[in-house]
Every structure is written in C-alpha cells, then in structure tokens.
Amino acid sequence: MTTTTIAKGLEGVLFTETKLTFIDGTAGVLEHLGIPIQQWAEKSTFEELSFALLHARLPKADELAQFDAALKANRAVPAELVSLIEAFPKGVHPMQALRTAVSHLGLFDADAENITEEGRYALSVRLIAQFSTIIAAIARTQEGQPVVAPRADLTHAGNFLYMLTGKEPTEEQARLFDIALVLHVDHGMNASTFTAIATASTLSDMYSAITSAVGSLKGPLHGGANEAVMDMLDEIGTVDKAEAYITEKLDRKEKIMGVGHRVYKYFDPRSRVLRDYAAHVAEKEGKSDYYAILETIERVIVERLSSKGIYPNVDFYSGTVYSDLGIKKEFFTPIFALARISGWCASVNEYTLNNRILRPDAVYTGAREAAYVEIQDR
Numbered sequence: 116m117t118t119t120t121i122a123k124g125l126e127g128v129l130f131t132e133t134k135l136t137f138i139d140g141t142a143g144v145l146e147h148l149g150i151p152i153q154q155w156a157e158k159s160t161f162e163e164l165s166f167a168l169l170h171a172r173l174p175k176a177d178e179l180a181q182f183d184a185a186l187k188a189n190r191a192v193p194a195e196l197v198s199l200i201e202a203f204p205k206g207v208h209p210m211q212a213l214r215t216a217v218s219h220l221g222l223f224d225a226d227a228e229n230i231t232e233e234g235r236y237a238l239s240v241r242l243i244a245q246f247s248t249i250i251a252a253i254a255r256t257q258e259g260q261p262v263v264a265p266r267a268d269l270t271h272a273g274n275f276l277y278m279l280t281g282k283e284p285t286e287e288q289a290r291l292f293d294i295a296l297v298l299h300v301d302h303g304m305n306a307s308t309f310t311a312i313a314t315a316s317t318l319s320d321m322y323s324a325i326t327s328a329v330g331s332l333k334g335p336l337h338g339g340a341n342e343a344v345m346d347m348l349d350e351i352g353t354v355d356k357a358e359a360y361i362t363e364k365l366d367r368k369e370k371i372m373g374v375g376h377r378v379y380k381y382f383d384p385r386s387r388v389l390r391d392y393a394a395h396v397a398e399k400e401g402k403s404d405y406y407a408i409l410e411t412i413e414r415v416i417v418e419r420l421s422s423k424g425i426y427p428n429v430d431f432y433s434g435t436v437y438s439d440l441g442i443k444k445e446f447f448t449p450i451f452a453l454a455r456i457s458g459w460c461a462s463v464n465e466y467t468l469n470n471r472i473l474r475p476d477a478v479y480t481g482a483r484e485a486a487y488v489e490i491q492d493r
C-alpha cells in the first residue's frame with residue numbers, strides 16, 4: 116500500500132504496537148506498563164524498571180533479586196576493551212567513544228550473533244550491565260585517571276558513580292542518580308529506539324542495533340540536547356543575563372535547547388520531577404546559578420511559546436542535576452544512553468518477536484525515463 120501524503124519526520128506514523136510505554140503529549144502523561152512515571156521515580160529503581168520493560172510486567176521480589184544479581188555478575192568488560200578505550204584519541208566526544216566501544220564489545224561476545232528470543236534477552240542483560248562500566252571507563256580515561264573496576268555490592272546507579280569518581284557515593288547521591296536514570300529509561304518510539312528497531316528489523320544482531328541507537332541519541336535534537344543546555348547556561352553565565360539572552364535568541368528565530376518535543380505539547384512530566392530535584396539540590400547546596408537561570412528561561416519560554424505547545428523537555432533540568440553530582444557536561448549524553456539502553460533492548464526484543472523489516476518510502480520528485488548522457492557531453 117503506497118500513499119502520496121508525506122508525514123515529514125514520520126510524525127504521527129504508527130508502525131507497530133507496544134505494551135511498554137504510553138504517552139499522552141497533550142496532557143503531559145508518561146506511563147510505563149500503565150504506571151505513571153512519577154510513581155516509578157518515587158518508588159522504583161533502574162533495575163526494577165529495566166526488568167519490567169524487558170518482561171512487560173513487574174518482577175516479584177525473588178525475580179528482581181535474580182535480575183539484579185545477573186546485572187552485577189555481568190559488569191566487568193574484557194581487558195582488551197579497556198585497552199582500546201585507553202588508546203582512543205584524546206579529546207574525542209564520549210559519545211563517539213561509546214559508539215566505537217559498544218561495537219568493539221560485540222567482537223568479544225561469542226554469542227553476539229544470537230538473535231533468538233533467549234539470545235536477545237541474555238545480550239540485553241549484558242549490555243545494560245556493561246554500558247555502565249564502558250561509560251565510566253571512557254570518563255576516567257579522558258580525565259587521565261586509572262579505570263576503576265566495578266563493585267558487586269553497589270546498586271547500578273551507585274556503582275556507576277563509584278566507577279566514575281573512584282569514591283563511594285552517599286546514599287542520597289546514589290538515589291538521586293538512580294531517579295535520573297529511571298526518568299530516562301524509555302520513551303516510546305523516539306529516534307534512537309526507532310533506529311535500534313530499524314537495524315534489528317533486518318534480523319541484524321543486538322550490538323549492531325545498539326551501536327546504531329547510540330549514534331542516533333548523540334545528535335543535539337535528541338539526547339545531545341542535555342549537553343547543549345549546559346553550553347547555553349555557561350554562555351549565559353549569570354541569572355541577570357538570562358531573560359535578554361533568550362528573548363534575543365527567540366527574536367532571531369533560533370531554537371532553544373532543552374525545550375520543545377515531537378510528542379509533548381505540554382510540560383514533559385519528567386522535566387517536572389527533575390526540576391524539583393534541581394531546586395532541592397540548589398537550595399540545599401547553594402552550588403550554582405544554573406537552577407535560577409533555568410527558571411528564568413522556563414518563564415520566558417512558557418510566556419512566548421506555550422501557545423505553540425513548546426515547553427521544557429527532559430533535557431532541560433537533567434544537566435543541572437548531573438552537574439550538582441559533579442559530572443562534566445560531556446558525559447550528560449552518555450548518561451542518557453546509560454539509562455536508555457534498557458528501553459532500546461526492551462523495544463528491540465518486543466518488536467522482533469513479531470518482526471517485519473522496516474522499510475518506509477519516499478515520494479519520488481526527480482526526472483523519469485531520462486537518457487544517459489556520456490561524461491564528455493555533460
């Protein structure tokens with residue numbers, strides 16, 4: 116069936132069914148398995164949400180314990196991969212490094228090409244566990260610091276912060292980071308999830324699907340926006356300059372990073388949760404002007420652009436939370452990947468159970484039935 120109506124950017128195109136994530140963009144609602152994101156953030160953990168999406172149901176206590184143990188048992192990565200990361204050129208963006216490292220990791224996995232349901236599940240568990248180790252190793256290497264081996268007595272969030280800094284985080288830091296991960300785990304058919312599915316739909320392997328997804332998340336219109344927000348905050352500098360900066364940018368019809376969304380035409384519910392944490396940390400620690408600048412930008416955006424359905428998205432406040440945890444802005448997008456790996460794997464696994472190769476079409480607008488012109492006659 117072919118139609119000549121073009122859905123630019125595939126907006127509103129339905130290509131599959133899913134039981135994982137529901138979004139009502141007009142009301143600002145996000146649910147995983149029907150449970151609102153606010154409840155996941157308040158009551159759950161990255162580990163539990165990852166299990167829930169991979170199995171399309173909540174785990175019982177013993178199932179969650181087994182899943183957690185499997186993640187912990189899979190945290191280590193091959194020494195060859197650590198050596199490769201250490202040999203990456205200095206100054207490459209961590210998302211470039213992550214893309215290459217994930218692809219390389221596949222070379223050491225004897226089961227990498229297993230695309231059975233069980234094979235994809237086992238690979239998902241490994242990838243979720245090892246993403247954390249890879250990203251921390253990239254960060255340590257770029258800082259000129261020795262890579263820190265994972266610990267099996269810490270949560271996924273706590274272990275990541277430990278491998279990143281070499282210091283065991285406080286319970287509060289680990290929990291705050293865990294909530295940030297929970298908020299980023301999945302979001303329906305976003306560009307990187309769609310990319311992962313498109314790759315997997317050819318019956319390609321998990322490493323290929325996830326490597327493609329990392330490349331897609333990297334762009335500033337998608338996951339890369341969290342770093343771009345921090346660039347903007349650094350450029351603004353102090354809160355007294357924020358309103359004029361944003362007003363001038365909007366007058367020049369430039370896009371503001373961290374606002375606008377293909378699906379949300381109202382506040383992204385995740386941005387509300389992150390705003391509250393950013394406010395809490397700013398008040399408690401008095402660390403930076405970032406929160407005050409973001410509040411001002413949000414006010415101007417809502418005044419000027421809410422009639423167009425433009426509001427802050429998940430990337431707007433997340434960087435402030437990471438920054439208060441001492442994380443550098445180049446690692447904001449890898450941290451997005453650290454969370455979204457679970458959503459990518461769950462969506463790939465769900466789609467491939469009922470697979471059909473993804474192959475949309477384009478309306479051809481070029482010449483037809485033209486004669487070949489010899490090179491010397493052109």
Ligand SMILES: CC(=O)SCCNC(=O)CCNC(=O)[C@H](O)C(C)(C)COP(=O)(O)OP(=O)(O)OC[C@H]1O[C@@H](n2cnc3c(N)ncnc32)[C@H](O)[C@@H]1OP(=O)(O)O
Nearest residue numbers: 335336337338340369370371372373374375376377428430
């Ligand atoms: C995790 C995530 O991926 S969340 C998104 C992260 N990305 C960003 O924060 C980057 C900034 N935002 C954007 O570029 C866009 O809003 C996107 C890419 C997220 C969504 O894009 P689309 O759905 O294609 O919206 P589109 O770009 O067509 O914008 C619709 C209108 O809103 C305006 N608009 C959209 N986003 C913004 C923005 N960030 N700042 C100012 N105006 C905006 C557009 O100029 C356009 O106005 P017009 O109708 O007068 O021309």
Ligand SMILES: O=C([O-])CC(=O)C(=O)O
Nearest residue numbers: 301302304305306377429
């Ligand atoms: O859904 C989208 O288009 C972007 C995304 O990944 C998110 O908001 O988490």
